[in-house]
Amino acid sequence: MEYRYLGNSGLKVSAISYGNWITHGSQVEAEQATTCVRAALDAGITTFDTADTYANTAAEKILGDALAGERRESLEIFTKVYFPTGPKGPNDTGLSRKHIHESINGSLRRLGTDYVDLYQAHRYDHATPLEETMEAFADVVRQGKALYIGVSEWTAEQIRAGHALARELHIPFVSNQPQYNMLWRIIEADVIPTCRELGLSQVVYSPIAQGVLTGKYKVGEPPPAGSRATDQAGGAQFIKRLLDDDTLTRVAGLAPIADRAGLTMAQLALAWVLSSDNVASAIGGGSRPEQVTANAAAADVKLDKALLVAIDEVLGDRIERDGTIVGKASPKER
Numbered sequence: 001m002e003y004r005y006l007g008n009s010g011l012k013v014s015a016i017s018y019g020n021w022i023t024h025g026s027q028v029e030a031e032q033a034t035t036c037v038r039a040a041l042d043a044g045i046t047t048f049d050t051a052d053t054y055a056n057t058a059a060e061k062i063l064g065d066a067l068a069g070e071r072r073e074s075l076e077i078f079t080k081v082y083f084p085t086g087p088k089g090p091n092d093t094g095l096s097r098k099h100i101h102e103s104i105n106g107s108l109r110r111l112g113t114d115y116v117d118l119y120q121a122h123r124y125d126h127a128t129p130l131e132e133t134m135e136a137f138a139d140v141v142r143q144g145k146a147l148y149i150g151v152s153e154w155t156a157e158q159i160r161a162g163h164a165l166a167r168e169l170h171i172p173f174v175s176n177q178p179q180y181n182m183l184w185r186i187i188e189a190d191v192i193p194t195c196r197e198l199g200l201s202q203v204v205y206s207p208i209a210q211g212v213l214t215g216k217y218k219v220g221e222p223p224p225a226g227s228r229a230t231d232q233a234g235g236a237q238f239i240k241r242l243l244d245d246d247t248l249t250r251v252a253g254l255a256p257i258a259d260r261a262g263l264t265m266a267q268l269a270l271a272w273v274l275s276s277d278n279v280a281s282a283i284g285g286g287s288r289p290e291q292v293t294a295n296a297a298a299a300d301v302k303l304d305k306a307l308l309v310a311i312d313e314v315l316g317d318r319i320e321r322d323g324t325i326v327g328k329a330s331p332k333e334r
Helices: 030-042 054-067 097-111 130-142 156-169 191-198 209-214 235-242 245-252 255-261 265-274 289-300 305-318
Strands: 003-005 012-014 016-019 047-049 076-081 116-121 146-151 173-176 201-204 279-284
Touching: 003 279, 012 016, 012 279, 016 030, 016 289, 030 054, 030 289, 054 076, 054 097, 076 097, 097 116, 097 130, 116 130, 116 173, 130 146, 130 156, 146 156, 156 173, 156 191, 191 201, 209 235, 209 245, 209 265, 245 305, 255 265, 255 305, 265 279, 265 289, 265 305, 279 289
Parallel strands: 016 047, 016 279, 047 076, 076 116, 116 146, 146 173, 173 201, 201 279
Antiparallel strands: 003 012
């Protein structure tokens, strides 16, 4: 396993991290989730990413139970705040001072830890003054409940404004967590250059495009049983936009490239993400331990320039590069 610095901080994270969005508390039962976490630890993964909203807080509890008994100092545990939790009352969402403080306390209780290594704003809150949000994060850091602060799916302008306030408040703002993969490259236009300038890293989610880049979805064939596309409880809604014939045909064209490199298609996709010098970690999930183990092996792969060019040629205009899309995932109202 390779370990990379998170932004300009002194914190190192595993290049492949383990995330439990959708899986824990939804697709995967607690016993199987624990088996996957054990496989991650055995593969050298030390970084674990979750959020309070995943399975309406259940995912945090399952991850905390799975990590119980591990040496806390040897782990990097990340979680997030923004989306609704609990009964979803008027203050059970967003980045208000009230919700941030209540959320971090709940997350620490469920995770069974005194602190998280990285506490992330899961989206930008258009309804709360940024000053209020960053001051609340500063309190969380000063209380020792989080060591570093990050964000997810913020625009370059929002990141710059948040970073300026973090500097004033003397708190370490070190990362952004965007969706990024071979097909979805919207952060390359503005977000990555801004983060390089400010000393922030990307902690990437969906590096295999919800499983599409594994090649398991075929043109003219029903989705494999038990796959995310068959999960009507949540997974299917996130993947359906990627299951058109054009996308699946282009993705199938990556198989010979992966074969020549001696990689699975999932490993190729993860290695591609890690080829960016601004990416500190790529979050891989997994509903089976063998998936976790195979994904972890991608940390050691270095892709040469010719192979990167070949990938671009195969995917062609199916690659989304429009930087104006960044930030659209943050609700305008809550």
